[in-house]
Amino acid sequence: MTLQEIADFIGIDCQEKKEITGLNTLLDSNENQLTFLENKKYLSDLKNTKAAAVLVTEENSKEVPSSSIALICDEPYLMLAKISKLFAPNVIEMDGEKPLIGGGTKVMPNVYIGKNSVIGSDCTIMAGAFIGDNVTIGNNTIIYPNVTVYRDCSIGNDCIIHAGTVIGSDGFGFANTKDGKYIKIYQNGNVTIGNDIEIGANSTIDRAVFNSTIIEDGVRIDNLVHIGHNCKISRGSILVAQVGLSGSTTLHPYVVMGGQSATAGHLEIAPFTTIAARSGVTKTIHEPKKQWAGFPLFEHKQWLKLQGKISNLLK
């Protein structure tokens, strides 16, 4: 789709015929992608963007680098939401190749496998599983019953996905209009799941808005865990039951999140951090190998001490 066509779609005048292949963040965009700036906090990213064009307010448009085209509008984030629909793939592909199923793989009855999907050897795909279009699954992976894998996601070798888990559902993203409507930001990314990963029952891992939600090798995820869009769960991390990660949370390697703990979004947790059960993390944790607890969060020893002080209030 050309930049001109996109601009026309949102009622902006732009004569550029440059072909745009997708949407992305300021820093991750390549020279064929469109990006946006809504929040001034990211002005420094704007200066470094390689994007073909930027949705931007007039006020901020002076900072658009000369290599990019400024698409000036009042509500860049809302315009991005509207444009995201143009790049959304079909919910179901009607055309495409039949799925390829590797040797030794068992596919039970009542399984749907989409167009252009490739499943490796020695897998087990159990009854009621849904494998969307353009999904790849490695070797020796077990997909338990009634699992849903949305289109374009990938799962590696030696994984176990327990029943009812959903991989690749849309991230929770929308822009507000001034009259109180929510315009969906189509989640055109995917989920990539590495090797040797076990995910419990009825967990949900949302697909990325751009690029990928990433689960690295060796991760262990329990039941009823929620992982928001664009999270990165690095290798060896452990998420106990009912954990909730907001969007764009990065867990560095070997982070342990206790049961029912959670994170606010857009933060990082240092390697080998342990978050106690039922804790809430609202800021990036920089120092590795520490234990934390509570909400608000304290170092675990401090939290225990604090609970002692609090209970003294009863005396």
Added chain:
Amino acid sequence: MTLQEIADFIGIDCQEKKEITGLNTLLDSNENQLTFLENKKYLSDLKNTKAAAVLVTEENSKEVPSSSIALICDEPYLMLAKISKLFAPNVIEMDGEKPLIGGGTKVMPNVYIGKNSVIGSDCTIMAGAFIGDNVTIGNNTIIYPNVTVYRDCSIGNDCIIHAGTVIGSDGFGFANTKDGKYIKIYQNGNVTIGNDIEIGANSTIDRAVFNSTIIEDGVRIDNLVHIGHNCKISRGSILVAQVGLSGSTTLHPYVVMGGQSATAGHLEIAPFTTIAARSGVTKTIHEPKKQWAGFPLFEHKQWLKLQGKISNLLK
């Protein structure tokens, strides 16, 4: 079913042949419905009921208005539970019309659509979805894989229901017997979902015990959210992942509930209220447009101040 038949079923003497069409609350009952009073707190409602008959203790029976018949019993709530089974529809309808499917609607394999159900045009019903009997779905709605919609529920136009979500499961209701058994209160209501609503993956919305659990236009619900029976989520409200709403919670328009927050039941939250992540609401919030946090709940600024005071205990 006549009042006499109902009375016979629970061993009460009543000769009235009046036809009873269902059960309802004191205030919502019409003149063909049966209601009950267990808790004296609702005596003023009793005086205003239009119900055909009321299950009531002898003590409270004097307050039954002359337009209603008093069915006197020791345990009205338990009797209601027993009677609720008489009005429960079939789990599966064997008779009835084949479903009607509108033009342009795609129904994938392994989908079940029940008797008398009507699906509009340009919908997508994905593999493994279950659409029960007597369900209506509007136009241009997407039902993702392995979604379950129980019988009698309705979903409007332009909705997106993500994989694994359950709409219309029974509310959590039962009466105790003196010897420690739980008698199910059949949940004979339904769920009504308006237009332009997106619901995430593996969420659950229980059907009403009487009448409807209501999700109004424009609502956004994230993953793994629980909505109890008889809740009303008014237009434009947003429920982030892992929120839990107890039964009969009313969210007025444009309420935002942060991740893992929750409400006790039978309360209301004023319009444009924001509840921070992980907060617990136990009382009605009357004043609109305020921010709240914590458990117990405080105004957000007060909660932040309080956390400062608490952390001072460590000094």
Added chain:
Amino acid sequence: MTLQEIADFIGIDCQEKKEITGLNTLLDSNENQLTFLENKKYLSDLKNTKAAAVLVTEENSKEVPSSSIALICDEPYLMLAKISKLFAPNVIEMDGEKPLIGGGTKVMPNVYIGKNSVIGSDCTIMAGAFIGDNVTIGNNTIIYPNVTVYRDCSIGNDCIIHAGTVIGSDGFGFANTKDGKYIKIYQNGNVTIGNDIEIGANSTIDRAVFNSTIIEDGVRIDNLVHIGHNCKISRGSILVAQVGLSGSTTLHPYVVMGGQSATAGHLEIAPFTTIAARSGVTKTIHEPKKQWAGFPLFEHKQWLKLQGKISNLLK
């Protein structure tokens, strides 16, 4: 499998040809089972084990009773994990008898029922349900759509299992290697669900690592509840929505757990205890019939008093 074959598998020298039928804990093992000791806390259990053999470090091997054989190794728990795979049943049985379905039982389309499974009379098994191999279901039980029951589990009479619930998924268990890999402990036990039990939508009940996760008669479980492996939920207990029980939690009869409350693992809660919504239980509760609240947990009245004291900090 002989003890010699097992020892060979993990590179230990042992010439014993004794047939080993499975793995179990120190105290629950019979004379044909293999057990392990990793944590010195359980040395007294070691002295009382009836197991055929014990995986044990050299240091602790002197305490192995003369009736048992010591399999000396550096990392007994890790060795147990490796051996657990040898005893894991097939994910899907290819051989075995067709399921037996009792009179009056309705099985909807798109249902899978495994080998050697037995379903009683007057049940309803709804579309998209998965009933694994060797499952038994009693009479008059309803399995709603898209429920998954893993192999070897049992469900009694007069139960209702709501849509999307998963029964018998693997417990969250693995041993660490020194180089940061997680070795799965195969969960070779099952889940047994008694009579007159209702379980809400999208809940998850994990199978036991050894023996059974047990749900006793009359229990009521709401939506999105997580029950870890080897829990025992005694008769009449009530678990409200989004409760999370860590592994090996025992609820004695008639315990009530409020919404979003949780337990750490390996603890017991006395009969007729009430745990308020959003509380966290980290220690065994010995005294019956008390109310508790908060995290850390206090008696409910004390917790209310404490919240008053805390809010006074704002003055």
